[in-house]
Amino acid sequence: MCRLAAITSNKYFSPMENILALETMKEGHDGSGLGLTLKDLGGEFEEFKGYPVMSGICSKEGIGVLDEFMDKHGFKLKHVWTPKIKKVKGVIPRDYYFARVYDYPAHYRNKPMHEKEDLLMNTRLALRKIGEPDESIFVFSFYPDVITLKEVGDPLQLGEFFGLDRNGLKAKVIFAQGRQNTNYQIYLYACHPFFIQGFCSMTNGENTAFVPIREFLMSRGFPGYMGYNSDSETFTHILHYTVRQLGFPLTYYKDVITPLKPSEIEQRKDSDALRLIKQSLRPLCIDGPNVVIGYTPDGACFMLHDSKKLRPGVVGGVKGKYALMSEECGLDSAIPKRDKSKDIFPMKYDMVIVSSQAEGVKVWNQLKG
């Protein structure tokens, strides 16, 4: 089962904190990969808050293709970050890891954010399509104030490999996943966290309803609902679909993926709406033993479970810094100085939401609404 370490803070911190948390949970990941998503970036990226950042990996040939593509589509390169790679045993380096800040094409600069988001996503998808057959270009995210790093290997070694302990890469929200490979082949696009238009999530547990969910998402006519090299990518897309596309408040994400029974729905004051939602979104019920940790564009982080998840994740911390972990030892590593009695192990009806800037944490109960 993959191990998940999410930390949210009102101060910038290093992704090494997440990686060290993953290290304490090592028995649960097998070194088949690390995924890192950083949001609300600090350090050298702090001055580029409004500009989209493209994160990915290219081969020597791929970077030329990428540059040509971005030029052709009017994106202007403003800043480039590349990790200072340190050779580490067990990690096979690829040619070029990057996080590049671009300025929007001139005719997009004054467009509403929704349109900008679509442009960024379509650009990412176009590059993915070009680079995927020969693995010359991987693009994991292209969005303002977000960086994604993914590579195959042990998380701690990868931290060293990318020089995360010394290169000053910092953010206020960082999600990390140590992979336990259950997807038959180790493939970078199968690595969590998954990101789409400001929404991000990572999951552990198998998604038993993967095929009907994938078919439902892919038939929405939204180009971003593709890929699915991992069944867990559907969780991110359901989040995006529920909140961005349908415009539902975040808590309805829980009602969509883990719907209540009809008798329970009757107890909710929004029962009429809930009944319709349950019917119309029936194929998105995940019906599997999963914990989902995610964030929304405003920086709120959350954790929830399906009732079949036997061991809950845990949320704990102090005002200004909270961690959402798949195991408690990870929480101990990330925020040792906290009141442990206030740690939250969300039960099947709970959705734990840590507000933006780690202001506070609240538990939303699905039965009460």
Place this chain on the structure above:
Amino acid sequence: MEPAQGIRLDHNYQLSLREFPYIIRWRDDRCKRCGRCTAVCPVKAIEPTVKVQRFVKSEGPVPTPTAVRNITHVVEQVTDMERYCTGCGTCTLVCPNEAIEPEFNPQNKFLHYKNKGGEGYKRGGRRNDPAISTLDRLKFTRISMLTDPALDAGRHEFRVRTLLGRILPPEELPLKITDGGLVVDNVNGKFIPPVREIYPIMIGSMSVGALSPPMWEGLAMGVAYLNEVERIPVVMCSGEGGMPPRLLKSKYLKYFIIQIASGYFGWDEIIHALPYMVEAPAAIEIKYGQGAKPGDGGLLMAQKVLKLIANIRGVPQFVDLASPPTHQTKYSIEEAVAKMIQSMSMAWGFRVPVYPKISGTKTARAVLNNLARNPYAAALSIDGEDGGTGAAYNVSMDKMGHPIASNLRECYLDLVKQGKQNELPLIAAGGIAKKGNLAANAAALIMLGASAVSIGKYIMQATADCFGDEYNRCNLCNTGKCPRGITTQDPKLYRRLDSDRVAERVVEVFKAADVELRKIFAPMGRSTELPIGMSDGLSIDDKAMAERLEISYAC
């Protein structure tokens, strides 16, 4: 060659027993000549007769052979094709000494001769094909192991339910945010179609008339008990021919789907009962076709139209009740079908789901796509070639129709392409539990994309011991001489059937199927929602079938 002297020539009009589908094995040494078998035979295929036997006897110390003639009573099978042995085995059932039983004769030339008077062979039952069907070849191969623990079928909480009714696409839900929550905001009067939560195995359309009173009553009582006591929301379709008036006006009507077909039999009574209905029915099914006899109409033979049936249907007694092959109002799907769906919806104030039932056909997708664009169409029921019927020409039953598996699958995948797979539920029927595997066949069709399945023949076999099988056994439903009292209106025959016992069996069948469905869904890790379209859970041991159904091949 010997001359035919002394032998009476039959000019090849007389058939030997070898041409018959079933040959009676009668044991002289066991028979006590009680006569029960000959009395009970529904087709008079056996009769008591007297034979003269010649024995050669020799008594005393020196051989003195003497011919002696004895007169003896025997049970004999007749060689008249109009009285062929159907193999029903009622004789065996009543025999106190196990002295008689019919034996299937695979060399028979039954169909060569069963057309006397220029009339094609008519019968009841289903397609006579005992081969293993596609449904029985499907296996559930995605077993949760370690990465996602399997569930305990006995202890975990399962919800095996489905939806019947048109479901709005999420983008069109009339919702707005108020105080951080969603509320229904229907200021524009958006039509929110009625949707029922039901059990995914339904009892298909078998009419009062086709079935005997105790059979129909037994099924109805079983369904009511399942709903009221067991809380398993099984629904049952009336078939064409109306419903008992008392039931129409009772609170139990909500467990029944009322069918309207091309003869509109029973609808006068239904319309008149409308103002007195205290509950709306579960749904209205418009029958356009039947899997067992595609393109053919319904037929209730005159001998089955007794007083009760005549009253319910609003017709005179003892006349053939033929429903035309098509609805006379059905000029085109674009117009008449849409109108019919709307008219039926209107009759119940748009509070009842209305859906058409068609026979399995290559053109099912054309119908489907039309319905997908009709916001009032609540579902599509597709009845495959292995479905049953009370009366049809043998050629229609054996040779016409489309297997349900690929028909259902292509319809589902078509809906997936349009993103409407959750909007228009598909109901699959025809050959479910042909070999008795009710839960497995139902689960397989659900994973291929069905929202629900419908059963008919199986429920008669399982609850009332119907003799019929795919070796053309019995299949006398059309004659009104059902030896089990299931498809007859003759009180002498239907008093053999106990409606309470039928009801008990209905309950047992559904409770057992419910347990078995859990035993299928639990190892696959599913418990909350029905795994509709979870095709990765299925495999088949034939590459061509796997390719056609877009599932994996496993061997």
